[in-house]
Amino acid sequence: MTDQRPIPGEIPSDATVPKVVVNRLSLYLRELQRLESAGQATISSGQLGALLGFSDAQVRKDLGFFGQFGYPGVGYRCDELIRAMRDILGTNQLWPVVMVGVGNLGQALLGYRGFVRQNFRIVAAFDADPAKVGQSFDGITVRPMGELPAFVREQAVRLGMIVVPTEHAQAVAEQLVAAGVDGIVNFAPVTLTLPPGVQVVAVDLAIELEQLSFAVTSRLQTDSDSESATHADGASPADDSEPETEPPA
Amino acid sequence: MTDQRPIPGEIPSDATVPKVVVNRLSLYLRELQRLESAGQATISSGQLGALLGFSDAQVRKDLGFFGQFGYPGVGYRCDELIRAMRDILGTNQLWPVVMVGVGNLGQALLGYRGFVRQNFRIVAAFDADPAKVGQSFDGITVRPMGELPAFVREQAVRLGMIVVPTEHAQAVAEQLVAAGVDGIVNFAPVTLTLPPGVQVVAVDLAIELEQLSFAVTSRLQTDSDSESATHADGASPADDSEPETEPPA
DNA sequence: CGGTGTGAAAGTTTTCACAGCG
DNA sequence: CGCTGTGAAAACTTTCACACCG
Numbered sequence: 119m120t121d122q123r124p125i126p127g128e129i130p131s132d133a134t135v136p137k138v139v140v141n142r143l144s145l146y147l148r149e150l151q152r153l154e155s156a157g158q159a160t161i162s163s164g165q166l167g168a169l170l171g172f173s174d175a176q177v178r179k180d181l182g183f184f185g186q187f188g189y190p191g192v193g194y195r196c197d198e199l200i201r202a203m204r205d206i207l208g209t210n211q212l213w214p215v216v217m218v219g220v221g222n223l224g225q226a227l228l229g230y231r232g233f234v235r236q237n238f239r240i241v242a243a244f245d246a247d248p249a250k251v252g253q254s255f256d257g258i259t260v261r262p263m264g265e266l267p268a269f270v271r272e273q274a275v276r277l278g279m280i281v282v283p284t285e286h287a288q289a290v291a292e293q294l295v296a297a298g299v300d301g302i303v304n305f306a307p308v309t310l311t312l313p314p315g316v317q318v319v320a321v322d323l324a325i326e327l328e329q330l331s332f333a334v335t336s337r338l339q340t341d342s343d344s345e346s347a348t349h350a351d352g353a354s355p356a357d358d359s360e361p362e363t364e365p366p367a
Numbered sequence: 368m369t370d371q372r373p374i375p376g377e378i379p380s381d382a383t384v385p386k387v388v389v390n391r392l393s394l395y396l397r398e399l400q401r402l403e404s405a406g407q408a409t410i411s412s413g414q415l416g417a418l419l420g421f422s423d424a425q426v427r428k429d430l431g432f433f434g435q436f437g438y439p440g441v442g443y444r445c446d447e448l449i450r451a452m453r454d455i456l457g458t459n460q461l462w463p464v465v466m467v468g469v470g471n472l473g474q475a476l477l478g479y480r481g482f483v484r485q486n487f488r489i490v491a492a493f494d495a496d497p498a499k500v501g502q503s504f505d506g507i508t509v510r511p512m513g514e515l516p517a518f519v520r521e522q523a524v525r526l527g528m529i530v531v532p533t534e535h536a537q538a539v540a541e542q543l544v545a546a547g548v549d550g551i552v553n554f555a556p557v558t559l560t561l562p563p564g565v566q567v568v569a570v571d572l573a574i575e576l577e578q579l580s581f582a583v584t585s586r587l588q589t590d591s592d593s594e595s596a597t598h599a600d601g602a603s604p605a606d607d608s609e610p611e612t613e614p615p616a
Numbered sequence: 617c618g619g620t621g622t623g624a625a626a627g628t629t630t631t632c633a634c635a636g637c638g
Numbered sequence: 639c640g641c642t643g644t645g646a647a648a649a650c651t652t653t654c655a656c657a658c659c660g
Contacts, residue, residue, distance in 0.1 A: 136651070140581050144574040148556055162619060170558055174619090175653055182621065190620045190659040208580035215576070226475035232556055232573040238580075276583055277576070301583040303575055307397060307481055309419055317582035319575045324481040325393040326552055326568045327464070327526070331457035331487075332389050333566040334525055334550040385629070411641060423641090424631055431643065439637045439642045 139180050140207075145170050146177070147203040154196040162193035204237075214241040214275045216299070218290050219282035220250050220260050223305060227281065229256045240279070242269055246286075263293070270297035277301045284308050291318075388429050389456075394419050395426070396452040403445040411442035453486075463490040463524045465548070467539050468531035469499050469509050472554060476530065478505045489528070491518055495535075512542070519546035526550045533557050540567075 149169050153161060163181075164174035181187055181194075184206050188194045204210040215233070217224055220243050227233075228240055243258050244266050245251060251262045261269070269275070278294040280287050280302060287306035294302060301317040304310055307325070310318055398418050402410060412430075413423035430436055430443075433455050437443045453459040464482070466473055469492050476482075477489055492507050493515050494500060500511045510518070518524070527543040529536050529551060536555035543551060550566040553559055556574070559567055 135585075137578075138651080140578060141574075143581075144571070144577045145558070147577075148571070148574070149558065152557070164619080173653070175655095176651095178619095178621065179652075186621070188620050191618050192660080193619065206581065207577045208584040209577055213576070213580055222475040222478050226471040227572070229471050230572060232571075233576060236573040236577060238573065238576045277579060301579040303579060308401070309394070309398065315586070317579055319579045319582075321570070321572070321575055322393070322397070322481075323476070323479060323570070324485040324487065325390075325397070326570055327462070327482065327487045328393045328396075328456045328458055328485060329386075329389060330526060330550040330552060330566055330568045331462055332392075332455070333568075335457040336384075337564070387629080413641080422631070424633095425629095427641095427643065428630075435643070437642050440640045441638080442641065 135183050139183055142170075142172065142176075142180050143203055143207060146180070147200065147207065150196050150200045150203065154200060158196055160189075160193045160195050161199075163188070165193070209237045211237065213238045213277055214273055215239065215277045215279060216241065216266070216270060216275050216294070217243040217279045217281060218245070218263075218266070218294065219280065219286075220245045220253075220255065221281065221283075224279075224281035225255045227279065228258055238277075241273060241275065246282075266293060267297040270294070270299060275299060277303070279303045279305065280310075281305045384432050388432055391419075391421065391425075391429050392452055392456060395429070396449065396456065399445050399449045399452065403449060407445055409438075409442045409444050410448075412437070414442070458486045460486065462487045462526055463522055464488065464526045464528060465490065465515070465519060465524050465543070466492040466528045466530060467494070467512075467515070467543065468529065468535075469494045469502075469504065470530065470532075473528075473530035474504045476528065477507055487526075490522060490524065495531075515542060516546040519543070519548060524548060526552070528552045528554065529559075530554045 146166060149166060150161070162174070163177035167174050167177045178188075181199075185202070187199055187202055201210070215238050217227065217240050220228070224243065224245075228243060233240065240258065243255070243260050244263050245260050246263045248262070250260045253260050270278075276299060278299040278301070280290050280294070282290050284306045287304060287308050288310055291302055291304065291310045291312055295312055295316050300315065302310070302312075302319070304318055304320045305323075307322045309320070312318065395415060398415060399410070411423070412426035416423050416426045427437075430448075434451070436448055436451055450459070464487055466476065466489050469477070473492065473494075477492060482489065489507060492504070492509050493512050494509050495512045497511070499509045502509050519527075525548060527548040527550070529539055529543070531539050533555045536553060536557050537559055540551055540553070540559045540561055544561055544565050549564065551559070551561075551568070553567055553569045554572075556571045558569070561567065
């Protein structure tokens with residue numbers, strides 16, 4: 119039991135992996151974690167695909183970018199595949215994250231449990247408003263912007279979240295990069311211009327709604343599957359941020 | 368000035384438009400709105416693309432799916448193109464939206480100004496927790512789940528936002544659909560299974576971070592442009608939800 | 617059997633390149 | 639001129655189909 123069986127984390131590292139494949143990887147992982155919690159030990163590409171609205175071939179091809187994980191005639195072992203997916207996505211290690219901007223949305227994100235579950239930890243929050251500095255939310259005390267560079271450097275933080283008003287997002291992004299961050303989740307509805315090598319994931323909540331209004335207006339082809347989950351762009355999130363109880367009807 | 372000039376809203380409606388094109392349309396619109404506010408009257412495909420990290424040809428091809436909006440030798444008139452984009456995306460009309468789940472994240476979204484600016488209005492919020500019902504957030508009083516069907520029907524609401532804990536998301540989605548909603552933004556990290564014809568946009572905040580950890584781990588090719596905004600998947604959002612002041616350093 | 621891994625084919629999206637227009 | 643609109647080519651992604659394996 120010391121070997122993990124199929125050619126494991128052999129991430130070919132050269133073959134450029136399409137972004138859309140990495141996105142599906144996250145969906146596979148999410149589903150696998152749910153299945154494992156439910157006690158399922160193995161799953162086939164066809165079953166996994168069906169749960170997410172993809173074909174069996176697509177699941178196999180996607181996994182094929184990273185190695186061989188399956189057992190012919192059996193499928194994939196959930197525990198092994200989860201570990202492999204997390205190795206690939208980088209979430210077997212803990213990622214400290216700094217947040218800038220502690221308004222309503224920032225405060226909500228500070229309490230969001232979904233981050234911790236995937237091994238992300240918001241280790242500090244910064245705000246330029248002196249009235250915010252010193253306040254605590256979910257155990258995190260807001261720090262002044264001046265402390266950002268030293269904190270990022272000393273704690274070797276690589277990821278930052280921007281949750282400030284639009285007009286300050288670009289400047290804050292530059293401060294994060296100057297401090298040493300090389301990955302940013304940007305919640306401000308503006309395109310950031312940053313040096314190459316800095317990775318940005320943008321989340322624009324109004325745009326998500328726009329995509330929906332287009333889709334319902336034009337009855338965009340959903341998928342065509344008789345069953346099937348329609349998932350427009352990225353993935354699906356927001357969860358147990360809090361106890362918004364929901365015993366349906 | 369009664370005619371809008373180029374073959375306007377001629378949405379070919381048959382030629383199936385790729386989802387990724389619609390996504391870029393939202394980015395074009397966001398940028399155009401910023402440019403117009405800044406007083407710019409016209410813009411070329413090359414300029415617009417450069418601001419977002421796309422090629423001039425891509426901008427023109429994308430617009431070409433919906434009609435002819437440009438003036439050779441000149442470019443596009445910002446005001447006209449904004450109106451056209453909004454017609455296409457459906458946001459020249461006001462969209463009422465119902466929210467289910469008023470936890471931390473739901474409360475933050477109730478106050479998010481970015482929705483209103485793109486013509487979305489959260490007209491009601493529902494929660495199954497009796498302790499939440501009756502409370503008000505940003506002028507919206509939380510209603511009991513039982514009132515959902517009548518409200519959606521009477522107000523002819525087509526869009527819903529799911530902001531409940533994961534385990535209740537599927538059931539809530541079914542209630543929304545039963546009530547008549549045909550477009551859903553799902554913030555719970557689970558894939559919804561719904562009848563065809565119902566549109567779902569999924570937003571999974573943990574997945575966004577996962578995409579980032581993969582990208583910074585593998586130094587994913589960002590774009591290659593010397594300048595350039597790196598935008599991983601969808602769009603970029605979260606903005607002036609509140610007054611999280613940010614006079615950078 | 618049932619199911620993986622994978623070349624080859626089909627389909628889709630992006631880039632190229634250029635005619636045409638004001 | 640500068641820039642659009644658009645066919646045609648290139649690049650990329652998905653689906654097919656099948657050899658192989660336990």
